[in-house]
Amino acid sequence: MNALLGPIDHAGRIPPTQQTRVAAFLMSAHGAQARQLAITMPMRLSEPWQVELHAQYCRELEILSLLARATSWVPDPQLAFLLWRWEQTWLPRPMPGAADHMHGLLVDMAALGHAIHAGVRPAALLPEDAAPLDPFVQAMRRIEFESGRLLQAQIVFLKGPQLSDVRDAVAGAVERRHEEVRELWTSMLQSLNVGAD
Amino acid sequence: MPWLECNSRRIHYELTGPEDGPACVLVNGLTQYIKLWLPFRDTLVARGFRVASYDMLGQGQSDKPRLFIEQDEQVNVLRDLIAALGPSPVFVGGISFGGVIALRYAIEHPDTIAGLVPMSSFAEIPPQLMRLGMAMRTALILGGTTYLQDLLFPMNFSNAWLEAKADLIGLATHRGWLINDVYALQNLMDSFLTFEPLTAKLPLIRTPTMIMTGEFDFLVPRPLQDSLRANIPDSALVIIPHAYHAFTLERAELAADLMARFARDVMAGRWYGKKSIWVAPDEPGGEITPFPAGFDHLRSIPIRLPEPQTSETAPQRESAW
Numbered sequence: 429m430n431a432l433l434g435p436i437d438h439a440g441r442i443p444p445t446q447q448t449r450v451a452a453f454l455m456s457a458h459g460a461q462a463r464q465l466a467i468t469m470p471m472r473l474s475e476p477w478q479v480e481l482h483a484q485y486c487r488e489l490e491i492l493s494l495l496a497r498a499t500s501w502v503p504d505p506q507l508a509f510l511l512w513r514w515e516q517t518w519l520p521r522p523m524p525g526a527a528d529h530m531h532g533l534l535v536d537m538a539a540l541g542h543a544i545h546a547g548v549r550p551a552a553l554l555p556e557d558a559a560p561l562d563p564f565v566q567a568m569r570r571i572e573f574e575s576g577r578l579l580q581a582q583i584v585f586l587k588g589p590q591l592s593d594v595r596d597a598v599a600g601a602v603e604r605r606h607e608e609v610r611e612l613w614t615s616m617l618q619s620l621n622v623g624a625d
Numbered sequence: 626m627p628w629l630e631c632n633s634r635r636i637h638y639e640l641t642g643p644e645d646g647p648a649c650v651l652v653n654g655l656t657q658y659i660k661l662w663l664p665f666r667d668t669l670v671a672r673g674f675r676v677a678s679y680d681m682l683g684q685g686q687s688d689k690p691r692l693f694i695e696q697d698e699q700v701n702v703l704r705d706l707i708a709a710l711g712p713s714p715v716f717v718g719g720i721s722f723g724g725v726i727a728l729r730y731a732i733e734h735p736d737t738i739a740g741l742v743p744m745s746s747f748a749e750i751p752p753q754l755m756r757l758g759m760a761m762r763t764a765l766i767l768g769g770t771t772y773l774q775d776l777l778f779p780m781n782f783s784n785a786w787l788e789a790k791a792d793l794i795g796l797a798t799h800r801g802w803l804i805n806d807v808y809a810l811q812n813l814m815d816s817f818l819t820f821e822p823l824t825a826k827l828p829l830i831r832t833p834t835m836i837m838t839g840e841f842d843f844l845v846p847r848p849l850q851d852s853l854r855a856n857i858p859d860s861a862l863v864i865i866p867h868a869y870h871a872f873t874l875e876r877a878e879l880a881a882d883l884m885a886r887f888a889r890d891v892m893a894g895r896w897y898g899k900k901s902i903w904v905a906p907d908e909p910g911g912e913i914t915p916f917p918a919g920f921d922h923l924r925s926i927p928i929r930l931p932e933p934q935t936s937e938t939a940p941q942r943e944s945a946w
Binding site for chain 2: 435542546552556573577579580581583586587598599602603606607
């Protein structure tokens with residue numbers, strides 16, 4: 429098991445098989461975020477927080493577009509099964525103990541967003557000698573950097589005063605989502621002979 | 626790799642040195658992790674101390690709570706680690722954020738340690754420090770860990786060190802970026818949003834206390850550290866010449882030597898803090914000298930004090946220094 433992606437080729441590029449599976453995972457995760465944001469967001473924005481939601485939505489689309497274009501895609505027979513498994517995990521599961529169903533869904537969406545943006549660090553897996561100007565390498569770095577910013581909306585919401593009464597339940601929901609995302613991310617990397625921990 | 630269980634959290638720690646030696650527990654600053662104590666630790670071990678260093682909750686390889694980290698939890702971790710060290714005398718040293726945790730520990734558990742060494746630390750957050758802290762938090766949010774580190778390097782180190790270590794700073798930044806997580810650092814910073822000043826509780830610290838401050842520390846300026854001296858009964862302030870905020874890294878051997886000498890003096894019954902003020906030598910083992918009588922130690926310009934010298938500002942040499 430290698431600690432990092434690779435071995436890189438003579439031009440410093442990550443092997444296309446690894447690019448494909450890592451990018452597919454990221455597209456699945458960020459695609460789920462984009463879908464959930466699109467459903468939650470009204471056509472006409474009327475509240476200040478909805479503006480932030482819109483910004484998040486656009487940044488998630490940017491990540492999807494970037495991955496689609498920066499990845500050297502190759503056929504991956506296992507992807508169909510993996511995608512099915514990943515997508516099952518992203519399905520909304522309202523937080524137990526929430527005031528109502530919608531409230532529970534919102535917390536779960538934010539918890540999943542927190543787990544994806546904080547727990548998935550693709551740039552940390554790049555070898556030191558990976559070509560810094562390679563589009564895939566740049567995409568990994570950009571996605572990790574943007575995730576740190578995207579995370580802020582989830583932090584503000586999940587740590588906000590409106591959820592202080594159910595703080596333990598919220599912390600539990602976030603912890604659960606982190607564990608799920610970590611398990612998927614780790615097992616996907618292990619399937620590429622890369623150890624994330 | 627040893628782990629400490631504290632309230633279902635896993636804490637990564639290292640224990641080095643003779644098992645029967647007096648113990649030193651080292652508490653990290655904000656973006657630090659265990660390995661950064663190595664030269665400091667090795668100096669203490671070479672002087673016969675058993676050294677415990679650890680990643681605070683939210684740091685390094687210790688558990689990183691996703692949403693909330695309370696400073697009380699950090700104090701509980703320190704409590705459990707000290708309890709695990711057994712009956713030997715324990716000296717606690719903490720740098721910056723870690724110094725705050727050490728101070729809180731000494732306030733809440735005054736009779737459990739033999740000595741306290743707050744370094745570059747503080748008990749209150751006046752506007753300058755609050756605004757600096759908020760600016761660093763914004764840097765972390767907008768620019769990530771790397772940008773925060775870019776800011777911290779010139780705040781923490783001298784020109785000479787930055788110049789000499791120029792080749793290593795990129796590597797150190799990369800390691801810091803790898804081992805730290807934005808959300809965890811943010812949680813650590815957020816634990817100061819509800820910070821209540823500790824100053825009024827400092828007189829509860831009955832433990833011998835040596836406060837170490839860098840001569841040129843502008844991140845936590847000297848008046849903040851002097852307030853520890855003025856309020857902790859058995860304390861002394863030691864000014865480290867030419868040092869900035871992170872002298873446990875830049876002047877590790879000197880700072881560790883001072884901590885070792887402090888601990889030896891306490892154990893030998895030679896320590897008399899008396900809220901005195903001292904100037905550290907330039908090198909380990911050198912003479913520690915009283916701050917010149919009649920001058921204001923809070924000023925860079927040598928201003929004579931209006932009052933005649935007092936026992937607080939011009940101590941008699943009563944220790945083995």
